[in-house]
Amino acid sequence: QQQVKQSPQSLIVQKGGISIINCAYENTAFDYFPWYQQFPGKGPALLIAIRPDVSEKKEGRFTISFNKSAKQFSLHIMDSQPGDSATYFCAASRAGTASKLTFGTGTRLQVTL
Amino acid sequence: GAVVSQHPSRVICKSGTSVKIECRSLDFQATTMFWYRQFPKQSLMLMATSNEGSKATYEQGVEKDKFLINHASLTLSTLTVTSAHPEDSSFYICSARDAGPGGGYTFGSGTRLTVV
Numbered sequence: 001q002q003q004v005k006q007s008p009q010s011l012i013v014q015k016g017g018i019s020i021i022n023c024a025y026e027n028t029a030f031d032y033f034p035w036y037q038q039f040p041g042k043g044p045a046l047l048i049a050i051r052p053d054v055s056e057k058k059e060g061r062f063t064i065s066f067n068k069s070a071k072q073f074s075l076h077i078m079d080s081q082p083g084d085s086a087t088y089f090c091a092a093s094r095a096g097t098a099s100k101l102t103f104g105t106g107t108r109l110q111v112t113l
Numbered sequence: 114g115a116v117v118s119q120h121p122s123r124v125i126c127k128s129g130t131s132v133k134i135e136c137r138s139l140d141f142q143a144t145t146m147f148w149y150r151q152f153p154k155q156s157l158m159l160m161a162t163s164n165e166g167s168k169a170t171y172e173q174g175v176e177k178d179k180f181l182i183n184h185a186s187l188t189l190s191t192l193t194v195t196s197a198h199p200e201d202s203s204f205y206i207c208s209a210r211d212a213g214p215g216g217g218y219t220f221g222s223g224t225r226l227t228v229v
Contacts, residue, residue, distance in 0.1 A: 034217060043119070043206045043220035044157070089156060093218070097210045098164070101218050103156045113120040 004092050006104025013111050019077040021107045023090035026071065030092040034101075035064065035075045039088045047075070047088075080111045115141050115211040119221025126197055126228055134192045136207030136225045142187040143209035148180075151204040151223075159206075163190040197228040 005024045013019045025033075031052055033071040036044035050057045050064040050073065057064045063076040077084055116139040125133045136146055144165045149157040162170040162183050171180035179201075181193040190209075192202050207221045 032196075036220075041204075041223070041225065042224040045220070046217055049217060056138045078215075089220075097143075098162065099210070100147060100159055100162060101208070106156045108154075 004102050005106045006091060006107060008037060009105065010108045011108065011110070013077075013080045015080065015082060015111055015113055017080050017083065017111075019080045019111070020074060020090055020111055021090070021109075022072065023073045023092075023104050024070075024072045025092050025102075027054070027094075027102075028071070029094050030102075031095050032093045033064070033066065033073050034091050035062070036089045038089065038106075044089060047100065077109075079107050080109075082111045082113060083112050084107055115209075115217070115219040117207060117209050117219045117221045119224055121206050121224060122222060123225045124227070127229055128198055128228070129196055131185055131193055131195045132197055132226060134194075134207070134226075136190045136192070136209070136221050138188045138209045138219075141209075141211050143190075144187060145210065146184060146190040146211075147208040147210075147218075148190075148192050149206045149208065150181060151206060157206060160192075165190075194226065197226070199228045202226055202228045 009110045034049035035047045037047050038044045048059045048062045061078045066073045088107045091101045093101045118137045137191045146158045146163040151157050160175045163182045163184040165184045171177045184190040201205045210218045
């Protein structure tokens with residue numbers, strides 16, 4: 001199975017709050033798990049990525065938590081800002097430059113004042 | 114970091130004509146590039162995998178004769194939408210994976226195609 005399931009579909013968070021988006025995968029051969037941010041009319045931009053040999057990775061306000069046994073990973077956005085309002089996609093792939101990226105369905109995040 | 118340039122960003126064409134979209138990896142060589150289509154408020158749908166020097170691999174349900182892919186060099190892949198119809202109007206995005214230590218996928222900025 002190549003599916004990556006993402007939730008929630010949409011999320012509203014107050015400024016300064018924590019935004020949490022969850023993903024689950026089925027294929028145990030996946031070894032690369034990125035999160036992308038996409039603004040309307042633009043291509044996805046890599047936010048942060050993790051490999052299964054670590055359980056957490058933090059870059060600035062963005063943290064990925066990874067649970068290999070549960071086949072789940074999540075994105076935490078700390079101190080959410082209105083500029084974070086965008087669509088977020090989780091994804092997964094196998095090793096190799098020819099391996100395709102399987103995307104989640106996306107989460108539309110709105111950060112309110 | 115790795116940069117993928119996609120051109121044009123927007124194009125309007127008449128029904129029945131063909132449109133070519135270019136995708137270039139600017140600072141790395143990409144033996145494989147990926148072409149996606151995205152409908153409004155939906156996820157990216159992989160259309161095909163473009164392989165340098167060989168035929169592209171199309172996903173199930175994608176018409177290979179309508180969406181022609183050419184990957185003539187290690188830095189350039191093109192997608193040609195042939196005999197375009199209004200239902201081909203969409204956002205097309207290319208991507209390539211850097212073979213370097215990071216191994217991440219870099220996306221182009223996308224092409225908004227409108228067929229009138």
